[in-house]
């Protein structure tokens with residue numbers, strides 16, 4: 631059987647017909663995800679994961695690109711520029727990332743994320759939250775259509791009780807010095823998502839996280855995704 635290119639997998643992901651109460655996620659690796667509803671698409675921390683033909687598959691479809699911090703496994707300036715050129719998507723980025731992109735992305739499309747602030751990009755509403763890491767890091771709660779999404783970069787635990795979300799992307803460990811299954815569990819206990827997607831960790835750490843959630847938060851489902859796989863989540867009425 632012949633294998634589909636990643637670019638065509640991304641195109642298929644964008645062609646999925648979603649219901650109003652559905653969210654779909656496409657995993658790029660580490661903390662990189664494309665997340666979409668039936669009207670809106672955002673991407674978190676794509677680092678240098680996307681080749682040019684894969685970036686081309688995002689064309690006109692991506693509304694917002696978010697970066698949590700400037701570590702190489704989350705952010706690559708050249709890639710950010712390429713993505714912007716193809717998609718013209720607005721970029722919301724932690725200060726050091728924004729500094730590196732200044733002059734490369736037009737200033738009306740590049741927004742520096744500050745902790746505690748709320749940002750509006752058309753219908754997308756984002757709240758930025760300072761995380762804890764080696765160097766500064768911003769975590770995001772993104773409200774897009776019916777769905778509220780949380781993304782935890784590769785942060786350690788910070789209080790998140792003010793950021794309830796339907797789907798939480800949480801870092802469970804390596805190579806982050808601050809992320810762990812325990813910290814990811816504490817994040818999820820605050821955010822109380824319907825679905826927790828494990829990212830940024832070893833297979834063993836993802837499993838550990840999954841058992842902790844099963845035991846302590848049986849109402850939350852854990853998703854463990856392979857890179858370049860996608861998954862759809864049907865949101866319950868809240």
Ligand SMILES: [Zn+2]
Nearest residue numbers: 701763784806
């Ligand atoms: Zn990092």
